[in-house]
Amino acid sequence: MAATVSGRQAWRQLMRSSTGTLAPSSLLRSTPQRRQLPSSFVKRPASASSQARPLSTRSGPSSPLSHQNHKPVAQQRPYSTGLQSHNTPPPPPPPPPPRRNKGNQQIKFWPFLIVIALGSGGYVLLINQRKEMSAAKAAKANAANNTNTTIPAFDPTEVTVIFVLGGPGAGKGTQCSRLVRDYPLAHLSAGDLLRGEQDRPGSQYGQLIKDCIKNGEIVPMEVTIALLENAMRETIAMTGRKTFLIDGFPRKMDQAFKFEEVVCPAKLVLFYDCPESVMEKRLLERGKTSGRADDNAESIRKRFRTFVETSMPVVTHYEKEGKVVKVDSTAEVDEVYRETQKKLKEVLGDKL
Numbered sequence: 001m002a003a004t005v006s007g008r009q010a011w012r013q014l015m016r017s018s019t020g021t022l023a024p025s026s027l028l029r030s031t032p033q034r035r036q037l038p039s040s041f042v043k044r045p046a047s048a049s050s051q052a053r054p055l056s057t058r059s060g061p062s063s064p065l066s067h068q069n070h071k072p073v074a075q076q077r078p079y080s081t082g083l084q085s086h087n088t089p090p091p092p093p094p095p096p097p098p099r100r101n102k103g104n105q106q107i108k109f110w111p112f113l114i115v116i117a118l119g120s121g122g123y124v125l126l127i128n129q130r131k132e133m134s135a136a137k138a139a140k141a142n143a144a145n146n147t148n149t150t151i152p153a154f155d156p157t158e159v160t161v162i163f164v165l166g167g168p169g170a171g172k173g174t175q176c177s178r179l180v181r182d183y184p185l186a187h188l189s190a191g192d193l194l195r196g197e198q199d200r201p202g203s204q205y206g207q208l209i210k211d212c213i214k215n216g217e218i219v220p221m222e223v224t225i226a227l228l229e230n231a232m233r234e235t236i237a238m239t240g241r242k243t244f245l246i247d248g249f250p251r252k253m254d255q256a257f258k259f260e261e262v263v264c265p266a267k268l269v270l271f272y273d274c275p276e277s278v279m280e281k282r283l284l285e286r287g288k289t290s291g292r293a294d295d296n297a298e299s300i301r302k303r304f305r306t307f308v309e310t311s312m313p314v315v316t317h318y319e320k321e322g323k324v325v326k327v328d329s330t331a332e333v334d335e336v337y338r339e340t341q342k343k344l345k346e347v348l349g350d351k352l
């Protein structure tokens with residue numbers, strides 16, 4: 001109850017303040033909108049407007065904008081009527097209380113405050129809403145970028161990758177050995193890395209790799225790509241060499257795309273072209289001493305099929321990109337090597 005009473009008192013005080021009774025006149029004068037109020041009095045009848053007009057237009061001592069004249073009209077009326085003589089006829093009924101004076105001040109003052117408050121609140125809400133929308137948009141864009149864009153492990157401006165492709169027995173390993181002998185290159189054979197992983201004690205991929213190699217099939221790319229990336233890191237750390245000949249990889253399109261996405265984009269593809277009959281003869285000869293499980297007639301046949309069906313499309317893909325350096329590897333080793341050097345120099349120049 002006390003709270004209600006004091007609340008009412010506060011409300012009354014606030015209302016009186018809004019009519020100018022309690023409010024400092026300087027505060028009231030400083031409100032420019034208040035000076036615009038006269039326009040609302042124009043429609044009043046003459047009797048009322050004679051009182052009303054000065055209220056709105058005057059700013060001198062009698063103006064309601066001055067706190068002296070902000071007394072409620074109800075207090076002014078008895079003072080003026082008290083001067084009347086007892087003999088004079090009863091005064092005409094008092095004019096309707098100039099509620100307009102108070103009313104104007106109440107109606108004109110509060111609406112502005114409310115409008116300003118609502119307007120400011122709405123503006124703040126709108127700004128916050130826009131900020132939230134922009135933040136949501138930015139987050140969405142970031143999320144999209146993060147899912148679609150993978151930064152490769154190696155910067156292609158610092159690390160150069162040359163894929164070396166060709167059928168089984170085309171002479172890839174032989175030519176790579178010569179190149180690393182003569183140039184500051186690093187040679188990584190995907191087949192050698194897989195065989196190393198296959199033989200590593202405790203490898204969970206050992207049996208899988210063994211089966212794939214025997215049947216001339218492609219080991220799942222995750223395994224091969226991880227082996228290659230690790231080997232690249234180790235090579236850079238141990239030798240400082242940053243130009244890689246990646247031998248026998250990629251053998252499948254998905255490997256190519258994934259490697260370029262997560263490891264490093266390729267600069268070139270060195271492709272050794274050799275007839276199957278020549279390659280078969282070389283592999284059977286190698287099989288006499290290599291100990292490789294796939295250097296036998298049956299595995300060789302499977303490997304040829306895989307090469308034609310799965311690996312040649314990779315060569316074709318890079319040919320379309322203009323990245324293939326093709327070398328015929330039918331000739332004897334030295335001649336193929338000379339041709340290799342010549343063609344690589346044409347493309348790489350001093351970078352070889």
Ligand SMILES: Nc1ncnc2c1ncn2[C@@H]1O[C@H](COP(=O)(O)OP(=O)(O)OP(=O)(O)O)[C@@H](O)[C@H]1O
Pocket residue numbers: 166167168169170171172173174175191248282283285286329330331332333334336
């Ligand atoms: N130009 C060549 N002339 C004759 N023999 C070659 C020639 N190049 C390589 N050889 C021999 O052919 C066999 C296969 O060569 P190499 O291992 O280099 O081929 P590869 O393409 O790496 O084969 P794979 O893909 O099976 O590993 C080897 O025994 C090698 O000595």
Ligand SMILES: O=c1ccn([C@@H]2O[C@H](COP(=O)(O)O)[C@@H](O)[C@H]2O)c(=O)[nH]1
Pocket residue numbers: 168190191192194212213214215216217218219220224247248249250251294303
């Ligand atoms: O990226 C690759 C490379 C090789 N393999 C398997 O290894 C054998 C042998 O490869 P070579 O290059 O002839 O040494 C190959 O037949 C495939 O089974 C692979 O899966 N993925």
